[in-house]
Amino acid sequence: MTRSIRTTTFMLALFLMLAVAASITKSQSSLVLPVEDDAIRYLAPPKDDPVAQLQQRLDRGDVQLEYAAPGGYLLSVLKQLQVSVSSQMLVFSKTSFQQYRIAPAAPRAVYFNDNAYVGWVQGGDVVELSAVDPERGAMFYTLDQRKSDKPRFIRRDECLQCHASPRTLGVPGHFVRSVFPDREGFPQLQAGSFLTDHSSPLKERWGGWYVTGTHGAQRHMGNVWVQDPNKPDQLDVEAGANLTQLAKRVELSAYPAPDSDLVALMVLEHQTRLHNLLTRTGWETRLALAQQDDMNRAMGEPHDYRSDSTRRRIQSQVDALLKYMLFTDEAALTEPVSGTSKFQKEFPLSGPRDRLGRSLRDLDLKQRLFRYRCSFLIYSKAFDALPAAAKDSFYRRLWKVLSGEDQSPDFASLSKIDRTEILEILLETKPGLPAYWKKASDS
Numbered sequence: 534m535t536r537s538i539r540t541t542t543f544m545l546a547l548f549l550m551l552a553v554a555a556s557i558t559k560s561q562s563s564l565v566l567p568v569e570d571d572a573i574r575y576l577a578p579p580k581d582d583p584v585a586q587l588q589q590r591l592d593r594g595d596v597q598l599e600y601a602a603p604g605g606y607l608l609s610v611l612k613q614l615q616v617s618v619s620s621q622m623l624v625f626s627k628t629s630f631q632q633y634r635i636a637p638a639a640p641r642a643v644y645f646n647d648n649a650y651v652g653w654v655q656g657g658d659v660v661e662l663s664a665v666d667p668e669r670g671a672m673f674y675t676l677d678q679r680k681s682d683k684p685r686f687i688r689r690d691e692c693l694q695c696h697a698s699p700r701t702l703g704v705p706g707h708f709v710r711s712v713f714p715d716r717e718g719f720p721q722l723q724a725g726s727f728l729t730d731h732s733s734p735l736k737e738r739w740g741g742w743y744v745t746g747t748h749g750a751q752r753h754m755g756n757v758w759v760q761d762p763n764k765p766d767q768l769d770v771e772a773g774a775n776l777t778q779l780a781k782r783v784e785l786s787a788y789p790a791p792d793s794d795l796v797a798l799m800v801l802e803h804q805t806r807l808h809n810l811l812t813r814t815g816w817e818t819r820l821a822l823a824q825q826d827d828m829n830r831a832m833g834e835p836h837d838y839r840s841d842s843t844r845r846r847i848q849s850q851v852d853a854l855l856k857y858m859l860f861t862d863e864a865a866l867t868e869p870v871s872g873t874s875k876f877q878k879e880f881p882l883s884g885p886r887d888r889l890g891r892s893l894r895d896l897d898l899k900q901r902l903f904r905y906r907c908s909f910l911i912y913s914k915a916f917d918a919l920p921a922a923a924k925d926s927f928y929r930r931l932w933k934v935l936s937g938e939d940q941s942p943d944f945a946s947l948s949k950i951d952r953t954e955i956l957e958i959l960l961e962t963k964p965g966l967p968a969y970w971k972k973a974s975d976s
Contacts, residue, residue, distance in 0.1 A: 543929075565703040566816050568693070572823035573816055575669045575705060579688060582664035582672045583649045587613050588686050598684045603787045605678040606660055607653045607913045609790075614664075616646045619876040622801065623783070623793035626714040626741025633658050636718045637758065640743060642788055645801055647913060650707060655787050662686065663696075663707065670812030671696060671705040674905045700728055704816055706809035709802045711740040713765055714758045721765035730806040731799070731902060732862040739798060740768070743783070746795025749868030756782075777873050796872035799902050800880065807908055810857055811915045814850040818923040821846045839922075851926045858908045859900065859934065859955075861946050869899045881922035884909055887961035891954065906947060911963060928967050933957075936973065 568575040579585040590596045591887040592611075599609040611618060623640035627633075631654045635641050645650045652661035659675035666672050671694035676684060693705055700708045712720035720726065720741060729736040735748065739755035756773030759765050778791070785791045825843045829836055856862070871877070877896055884894030893911070895904040903909075910916060919927070933939035935956040937949065959966065960974055 547590060565697060565699070566813075566820065568697065568705070570820060570823070572819040573669065576690065577669075579666065579669075579672050580665040581668070583614055584662050584672065584674050584686050585666075591684070591741040600680045600684075601798060603655070604653065604789065605680075606676055606684060607651070608789060609662055610651060610662070610676065611644055614647060614649045614651065616644045616651055617645070617876070617879055618789045619792075619794065619874040619879050620644045620646070620801075621666065621788065621790040621794065621874065622778070622793055622798050623743040623788070624741055625718045625743065626710075626712050626720050627718045628710060628712065628720060628741065629654070629661070631659075631661070632718075637714075637716065638783060640783060640793075643801075645797075645804070647804070647910065648915070663692075665808055665913075665915055666813060667914040669705070670816070671701075671707055671808065673705075695715065702806075702809040702813045704809060704812040706812055707805040708809075709798075709805055711738050711742075711754055713754075713768065714741040715762065716758050716760075716763075718758070721759055721762075724759075724766035729802050731803040731860060732864055733802070733865075734864045736770075738802070742798065743776075743779055743793035744773070744795050744798060745777055745792045745873040746871055748795065748870045749775075751866070751868055751870070772803045778945060790874060792872070792874040794872035794874040794876045795870060795895065796877040796880075796898065797874070799870075800876075801910070804910065807857060807910050808915065810854045811910070811913070813921065814854045814923050815915075815919050817850045818847050818920040822920065822922060836873070839969075848926055849924055851930065855927055855930055856943055857913065859902070859931075859944065859947060860908070861907045861944055863901055863906075863946075866900050866902075867889070868900070871898060885962040887958050889957075891958050892962075893955075905954055905958060906951050907959070911959070917965065919937055925967075928970070932970055932973070 542580045567573065596613060598606050600606055600842060601608065607917045622643045624643060625635060625637040625640040627635050629635060629641055629652065634654045634656055642653045648665040650663045657678060659677055662674040663671045663674065673689045673696065674686040675689055676686050696707065697705045709729050712730050713724040714720055727733065729738045735751045735753045739753045742755045744755035752770040752774055754768055754770065756776050757768050757770065759768060762768060779785060779793065821843050825839060829838050880895060881892055881894040884892040886892045887889065893905050893907055893909045896902065930939065934944050935952045937952060962972060
């Protein structure tokens with residue numbers, strides 16, 4: 534190799550290493566990852582998310598969407614996506630692009646299951662949808678509410694203006710926001726707001742949402758709005774506490790259900806951030822491996838060589854994902870909570886169970902959200918679609934935690950009983966576990 538060629542190769546490798554470092558620095562600060570990158574291909578035509586698959590069934594004539602007042606296509610969409618009406622939650626803050634139709638008297642309805650989210654507004658022009666593509670993350674759509682012989686879901690990448698930001702961990706995703714709304718539903722942003730998940734104390738949750746359910750002496754921000762514009766951060770939380778009916782606040786005849794269920798809201802908050810973490814881990818891993826491949830070619834390294842920085846980059850994402858999936862930072866309940874719909878009875882029914890009848894979908898609702906402290910989304914297609922490098926790392930650390938080998942402070946909240954129960958449930962219910970899990974458990 535001539536000196537000039539070696540110099541060019543060295544400079545190219547140096548440039549690539551600096552680009553990786555810059556990318557890592559940028560991801561840690563702005564958190565926004567590139568949707569156009571060849572390793573991600575987010576902008577390619579959708580095919581693997583539930584809405585795209587429903588559109589394929591519509592195109593083949595396998596199913597039809599039925600239109601019926603007052604919800605238009607809503608009930609038919611929920612049925613086809615297998616989203617239960619019991620998941621209904623009502624948000625009256627003007628934090629949607631159809632905000633001009635949203636108000637405390639006419640809240641926006643949100644429904645969800647494990648991999649799809651549906652939004653509906655009274656008199657709205659469209660049904661709003663997002664669905665989880667196992668590799669690419671949240672995909673956004675609208676469905677025109679005018680009756681049609683061929684209704685069609687339209688992809689809306691413009692939603693990324695809000696739904697691909699630090700709020701969503703820098704990837705296309707979802708978030709639950711708690712605001713201080715005024716009596717018309719406008720968020721008083723000068724008072725601040727909260728992004729909420731299972732780590733949030735109840736006192737910071739559900740500003741701008743209706744909440745039906747009981748929660749004892751614990752308080753939240755839901756069901757009420759700012760009374761004094763000179764005090765935009767003041768809410769009468771007592772007036773919104775332990776509300777079980779909305780009939781005196783909302784004309785409910787237009788809605789499929791009378792509830793805005795507290796337990797559904799809690800599951801939604803847990804699930805939205807975890808979907809973002811799964812997407813983030815997959816994207817970071819694919820980007821890291823693609824950049825490593827470029828460096829390997831430039832430096833003449835074997836194609837499977839992985840530098841320490843690449844390994845650390847992947848491991849840092851895996852560790853964040855694992856800690857969240859094991860509820861290590863969950864805010865404790867100080868009293869039992871309960872919803873008002875059928876959600877808390879229906880939700881546990883769809884999960885796999887071990888021979889003792891245990892499921893990761895079993896709810897606790899006394900001291901925490903779930904009985905067993907490992908997220909049900911470990912069964913999801915989004916988890917299974919993680920790149921092998923990330924999933925292998927995840928399983929190795931998870932095994933060390935559940936077997937008791939890893940006693941680091943990050944997982945101190947997990948008792949020995951917690952770890953044993955999760956391990957036993959996964960061994961019987963989670964396909965694709967590494968062989969060493971079973972071998973070690975049998976020894």
